[in-house]
Amino acid sequence: MPSDRVLHLLGSAAEPVLGVRAAVAHARALGWDVCLGLTPTAADWLREELDTLAELTGYPVKSRFRRPGDPEPWPAADAVLVAPATFNTLNSWALGITDTWVVGHAAEAIGKGVPLIALPRVNSALAAHPQFGRSLATLREAGVELLPNADGILADGLAPLPSVAGPSGFPWAKALAAVERAVPRG
Numbered sequence: 529m530p531s532d533r534v535l536h537l538l539g540s541a542a543e544p545v546l547g548v549r550a551a552v553a554h555a556r557a558l559g560w561d562v563c564l565g566l567t568p569t570a571a572d573w574l575r576e577e578l579d580t581l582a583e584l585t586g587y588p589v590k591s592r593f594r595r596p597g598d599p600e601p602w603p604a605a606d607a608v609l610v611a612p613a614t615f616n617t618l619n620s621w622a623l624g625i626t627d628t629w630v631v632g633h634a635a636e637a638i639g640k641g642v643p644l645i646a647l648p649r650v651n652s653a654l655a656a657h658p659q660f661g662r663s664l665a666t667l668r669e670a671g672v673e674l675l676p677n678a679d680g681i682l683a684d685g686l687a688p689l690p691s692v693a694g695p696s697g698f699p700w701a702k703a704l705a706a707v708e709r710a711v712p713r714g
């Protein structure tokens with residue numbers, strides 16, 4: 529059954545990314561055509577599953593910039609979900625340092641005005657770094673909807689508290705519900 533909405537799901541290298549297959553299946557069940565992008569580290573963690581994930585989505589899993597002249601294999605996004613979003617990916621995204629394809633794509637999506645949702649997965653030690661709160665504030669100002677992490681808390685609206693739950697405790701369903709709210713089925 530063809531889907532009418534396209535979701536670009538972009539995952540970085542925090543453990544919940546190991547559960548991305550179930551999240552893709554859930555999004556497809558909600559009627560999304562899903563394209564999966566991974567940071568190079570996340571793609572390495574999932575290396576045994578990449579073919580299965582490509583088969584499940586029907587699109588190549590993207591983790592690197594394509595070569596000049598190579599065709600774009602994905603349809604344009606109706607929504608972009610960055611989950612799980614690491615400390616590194618969130619800071620790079622906020623600072624505009626596009627040295628992974630995922631960050632470059634998420635950065636462009638801000639400029640294109642595509643609805644953007646991100647679900648951080650960052651522990652309290654990293655969240656206490658002075659740049660982190662600034663990065664979240666920058667992303668919010670740019671229109672990114674930042675969801676609470678697995679503990680359900682974004683303290684003072686900026687720094688998430690520790691999230692130590694494994695992949696199964698990651699609130700993928702809440703992330704997909706936020707995507708649904710951002711782009712309801714037509």
Ligand SMILES: Cc1cc2nc3c(=O)[nH]c(=O)nc-3n(C[C@H](O)[C@H](O)[C@H](O)COP(=O)(O)O)c2cc1C
Pocket residue numbers: 539540541542543567568569570613614615616617628649650651654
């Ligand atoms: C087992 C393991 C779990 C990790 N979990 C997290 C995490 O939950 N959040 C985070 O920000 N970084 C985590 N890291 C560190 C990131 O993988 C590392 O900073 C990496 O450079 C992130 O790259 P990326 O943002 O391009 O995926 C973890 C690393 C390992 C080895």
